[in-house]
Structures are given as structure tokens and as C-alpha cells.
Amino acid sequence: MAFLTHNGRTVCYRLLGDSRKPLMVLGHPLGMTQGAWDDMLPALLGHFRVLTWDLPGHGASSGWPEARGQIAPEDLAQEALALADLADAAQFHFVGTSIGGVIGQQLISRHADRLLSATLTNTGPVIGTPKAWNGRAADVRSQGLAAMAVNIVPRWFGPAACEQQPALIEGWRVIMGRGDDESYALLCELLGRSDFREHLGDCQIPLRLIAGADDVATPPTALEALAQCSGATAPRVLDQVGHVPSVECPDRFSRILIDSLT
Incomplete structure (x- = not known):
């Protein structure tokens, strides 16, 4: 692991592989860490230089400073861009799952010139409802993540992973x-x-969408909505996969990326 000071915060990241290969930046889901990509690294590093990082308050990255108030998608996109700059990459492939896919949509809408491609999984132009997310935020503040994780984490995975x-x-x-x-x-x-429903219509970069057939948080219909507002082709739906294909089917997901991007 390595660390970058960005806007007064410590950001934990990993930059792995041959600097002569194209850079791939990976954005992890809410509640997880950059470790969500670990099982894909052996396959990806044969074709890409890979950069992963921990979101604010996740893994080894420091929490969001109280003085800075709300977090915006652009704040997270700027973290990804700062790390790409650190890797001396003018352009890069971006892969993001869940909130990582929201970061990808922000990059597409505001910083498409930096992208070689985007692959977004288990996300949508709108995810859930403000009421539900604000309710979860209030519950986390009152109960704590350790208590909330008991019910949240099993929802990330399909029945096959939960049983086996x-x-x-x-x-x-x-x-x-x-x-x-x-x-x-x-x-x-x-x-x-x-x-992001009104911000992706002029997407000019290669955009691939992937859904999990057993994803209850962002079902395939959420990716279909993203395809409609971005002009991307219909999402690829992975059978027996929930919300986190990088953990549930890393070999399959790696092969999709390698086949489509090389």
C-alpha cells in the first residue's frame, strides 16, 4: 500500500504492474475496500497497470473532514484523477462497481477526455431513493457500522455465495x-x-455495463436504465452473481475486461 495527501486527507492506494501498460483504475463499492479487487489482480496485471484506492473512511483512507461538509461525486472523481496523475497517466480505463460506478458516471460526464473506456457494474443513473439513503445514514450515525453490517453485507452477495x-x-x-x-x-x-439521467447522453467513450442477476441493490433494470440514458449497449447480466462480481466471480469478470479492452 501507499499513501497520498489529497485536499488535506490521506488516501490509501495501490499502484501495481508495468508502467508501459495502459492504466486501469478500479473503484470499489460502498462499505468495502480496495481489497474487493484482489482476486482479479493476477489476471489483470498481465495486460494492464492497475490502480486501486480506498474511499473516504474505508480501508486505510482517512475519514472525511467535518469542516468540508457534504461529499459530492466530483470530490471522488478528483481523487481518482489525482491518483491517475500520480501514475503519470494522461488517460486510463476506469472500472467501477456500485458507488464506484457513480464515480465512473461523474468521470464520463465531466472528464471524458481522461478516459480510454469505462466499465460500470451494479450501479445506475439513480440508485435507490433519497428517503432510503438518508434513513440509512441516520441509522449508521445512531447504531454504528459494526451493527449495521450484520444485515447489509449479506445483501451484497447472491444466494450461491451466501450458502457456499x-x-x-x-x-x-x-x-x-x-x-x-x-x-x-x-x-x-x-x-x-x-x-445522472440527464448527464450521460453525449457519451463518446467506449462504455460497457455489467449487472448481477441476483443483485437486489442495483438489479439489471438499473443497468438497463443506465444504458438507455447513456446510449450504451444493453448490460451483460451475470448469472448467480449479486452486487460484487469482482468478489463473486473474479475469473469471469477479469476475462470480460481482458477480452473487451485488449
Whole structure:
């Protein structure tokens, strides 16, 4: 791991692989860490230089400063761009899941000149409702992430993973429970405010969408809505996969990226 000071915060990241290869930046889901990509790295590093990072208050990145108030999608996009600059990459492939996909939409809408391509999974132009996200933010502030993780983490994964890998579920409960409550709550509120339906229509970069057939948080219909407002082709739907294909089917997901981007 390495660390970058960006706008007064410490951002934890990893930059791996051959600097002569094209850069791929990976954005992880809410409540997880950059470790969500670990099982894909051996395959990806044969074709790309790979950069991952922890979102505010996740993993080893510091929490969001109280003085800065709300978090906006542009704040997260600027973190990704600062890290790409650190890697000396004028352009890069971006892959994002869930809130990572929201970061990708912000990059497409405001910084498309920096992108070689975007692959967005398990996300949507609108995710959930403001009421639901604001309610979760309030619950996290009152109960704490460790208590909330008990019910949230199993929803990330499809029935196959929940039945066959109980230790996987428990491990991610521990990881989520160690996050910063306030940063997580602020990111929930960000999702409640985010609406990209009117901002992606002129997308000029290669855009690929991937959904999980068993995803209850962002079902395939959310990716279909994203395809409609961005002009992308219909999403690829992965059978027996929930919200996190990088964890549930890393080999399949890696092969999709390698086949489509090389």
C-alpha cells in the first residue's frame, strides 16, 4: 500500500504492474475496500497497470473532514484523477462497481477526455431513493457500522455465495464494521442526491455495463436504465452473481475486461 495527501486527507492506494501498460483504475463499492479487487489482480496485471484506492473512511483512507461538509461525486472523481496523475497517466480505463460506478458516471460526464473506456457494474443513473439513503445514514450515525453490517453485507452477495462461502460474508462484515461511520453516512447521502439521467447522453467513450442477476441493490433494470440514458449497449447480466462480481466471480469478470479492452 501507499499513501497520498489529497485536499488535506490521506488516501490509501495501490499502484501495481508495468508502467508501459495502459492504466486501469478500479473503484470499489460502498462499505468495502480496495481489497474487493484482489482476486482479479493476477489476471489483470498481465495486460494492464492497475490502480486501486480506498474511499473516504474505508480501508486505510482517512475519514472525511467535518469542516468540508457534504461529499459530492466530483470530490471522488478528483481523487481518482489525482491518483491517475500520480501514475503519470494522461488517460486510463476506469472500472467501477456500485458507488464506484457513480464515480465512473461523474468521470464520463465531466472528464471524458481522461478516459480510454469505462466499465460500470451494479450501479445506475439513480440508485435507490433519497428517503432510503438518508434513513440509512441516520441509522449508521445512531447504531454504528459494526451493527449495521450484520444485515447489509449479506445483501451484497447472491444466494450461491451466501450458502457456499459463509466465511466470506463474515469477513466482509468485519471489514465494513471497521469503517468510519460518518464518512459512510455522508456517502449514503451522496447516493441519495446523485442523478445522472440527464448527464450521460453525449457519451463518446467506449462504455460497457455489467449487472448481477441476483443483485437486489442495483438489479439489471438499473443497468438497463443506465444504458438507455447513456446510449450504451444493453448490460451483460451475470448469472448467480449479486452486487460484487469482482468478489463473486473474479475469473469471469477479469476475462470480460481482458477480452473487451485488449
